[in-house]
Amino acid sequence: MDCNNCGDQHAEVTLTEIENDEMKTLHLCSTCAALKGVTVEGPSSTPIADLLAHLGGVSGGASSSDAEECEYCGTESSKFRQTGRLGCPQCYAQFPEQLRAVLRQVHGAAQHIGKIYLSSDLSATKPELELASLKRRLERAVELEDFELAANLRDKMNLIQGTP
Amino acid sequence: MNDLLRVHPEIRHQGLDWLKEPSPDDDIVVSTRVRLARNIQGFPFAFNATQAERASILDQTREVIGGLEMMGRVDLWEMSGLDSRERELLLERHLVSRELTMTPEGEVPNSSALALGNLRALGVMINEEDHLRLHTIRGGRQLLGAWNDLDQLDEELGVRLPYAFHHEFGFLTSCPTNVGTGLRASVLIHLPGLVLTKQIHRVLDGMGQLGLTYRGLYGEGSRIVGNLFQVSNQTTLGKTEEDLIDHLEILVKRVIGYEKQARSVLLREAPNILEDKVWRAYGILSHAHSLPFEEMMNLLSGVRLGISLKLIKSPSVGVISEMMIRAQTAHLQSEAGRRLDEIDADVFRARYVRDVLRTIDESLEEKGPETGPTGSIAEAT
Numbered sequence: 001m002d003c004n005n006c007g008d009q010h011a012e013v014t015l016t017e018i019e020n021d022e023m024k025t026l027h028l029c030s031t032c033a034a035l036k037g038v039t040v041e042g043p044s045s046t047p048i049a050d051l052l053a054h055l056g057g058v059s060g061g062a063s064s065s066d067a068e069e070c071e072y073c074g075t076e077s078s079k080f081r082q083t084g085r086l087g088c089p090q091c092y093a094q095f096p097e098q099l100r101a102v103l104r105q106v107h108g109a110a111q112h113i114g115k116i117y118l119s120s121d122l123s124a125t126k127p128e129l130e131l132a133s134l135k136r137r138l139e140r141a142v143e144l145e146d147f148e149l150a151a152n153l154r155d156k157m158n159l160i161q162g163t164p
Numbered sequence: 165m166n167d168l169l170r171v172h173p174e175i176r177h178q179g180l181d182w183l184k185e186p187s188p189d190d191d192i193v194v195s196t197r198v199r200l201a202r203n204i205q206g207f208p209f210a211f212n213a214t215q216a217e218r219a220s221i222l223d224q225t226r227e228v229i230g231g232l233e234m235m236g237r238v239d240l241w242e243m244s245g246l247d248s249r250e251r252e253l254l255l256e257r258h259l260v261s262r263e264l265t266m267t268p269e270g271e272v273p274n275s276s277a278l279a280l281g282n283l284r285a286l287g288v289m290i291n292e293e294d295h296l297r298l299h300t301i302r303g304g305r306q307l308l309g310a311w312n313d314l315d316q317l318d319e320e321l322g323v324r325l326p327y328a329f330h331h332e333f334g335f336l337t338s339c340p341t342n343v344g345t346g347l348r349a350s351v352l353i354h355l356p357g358l359v360l361t362k363q364i365h366r367v368l369d370g371m372g373q374l375g376l377t378y379r380g381l382y383g384e385g386s387r388i389v390g391n392l393f394q395v396s397n398q399t400t401l402g403k404t405e406e407d408l409i410d411h412l413e414i415l416v417k418r419v420i421g422y423e424k425q426a427r428s429v430l431l432r433e434a435p436n437i438l439e440d441k442v443w444r445a446y447g448i449l450s451h452a453h454s455l456p457f458e459e460m461m462n463l464l465s466g467v468r469l470g471i472s473l474k475l476i477k478s479p480s481v482g483v484i485s486e487m488m489i490r491a492q493t494a495h496l497q498s499e500a501g502r503r504l505d506e507i508d509a510d511v512f513r514a515r516y517v518r519d520v521l522r523t524i525d526e527s528l529e530e531k532g533p534e535t536g537p538t539g540s541i542a543e544a545t
Contacts, residue, residue, distance in 0.1 A: 085212075087209060089336040099340060109399075109402020111401075112332065112333055112334025112335075113402060117335065
């Protein structure tokens, strides 16, 4: 069944409203339901992808400052829009615009105000973190037999380490 | 490795300590669970990680988890090292999630594990949807205590493993629905009064508008059985952990108040019908020779209500909670020492329930009828 509100998404939520003593039943997609203040939790019942499809026109276009793909794990922005799944923690920093839009819908906020995490190793400088990440990605690329990516990553590591 | 970590010990009664102590509001609240979702910097999320990366996440966690003060001695089980019956046992005790034990393709995931401490009922799932899911389960309404312990475990673990954290988005999680605090607190609450007086939907709708959500006993998408509702916070971002906990606590207390009102209305308006319902449930449980799980849960709901209203003197509500766990199929299979099909399981379940109730009846007779509730936990046969 199609959503009674937008008509182009699959209806997943049944909303019963009482207006002037009259009962109305609406079948809504999760996005329209969310917009009516009904949010259903969890990845299976709040398809982020569905939300992103709606938001796509706003934040997925050319004006977005988001990356086309995550430079750490290679998850493509378009794939995130399709599946609603992020590939790695770094994806958050790579697709911030789309995420802010999603988070405002899902949580009603986009800024964390809870516990602050201080890195376990405060002496770790950024290049060191980057190197560690590149090293793991290199191992992963080798394991997946993606040698072109592996060569690329090795070049980047050499650049940071200052070796030719 | 150290002697504070036991790898693959036999699964006995681990994770059931919360049943033994009487706890706040346990006439209405069965249990409290709190979990934190955490991921380790520099790795893809678990579903996207290679075998080697998943193994490395497990290794790093195993290295440090045996030395945490909050957890004490730790038992660790890798899911691939357990047989399906053992995995089900952990699932039935709510110590692991379905996702930890099985991929969407029905296979046992690589390098996914449960670490369980012998102190404070603290556990960590490794390579679940997130790299780490820290959790705890308590009897009754104990949100603040559960959160404080979990918070300290998080601090201890966070200095040993580099968490993925972002100044704007907080603790980064595989699914954006968990990002920020990564905190999900839930309370399993028994609401037969509100169901019988047909007010339950109003209360549930109200909670929905106030940022809470509810599920059945087995989490997302599961049916409501035995008038048990798992109420939890819906959002994880934009509020502090303490605010999320306080908000849930305040609303749960209010729901407890509504349930108590509904129960007193029932007692006043329809005492005979109520008493009949409660004792009829007790009678069937004491005599049935085949009991499907859902039927048992609904009957136990009646008995639990009867105990709370002091219509039935014994057993204690703790015994009812323990039966809810031990009368599940994997637990029955574990006692029987073999696989049970559905028909066999119903027969074993009925026998187990009869035995527990008979033991209690006999102990009451020995002590005389005026001794009141025994408050003890009956051992499964």
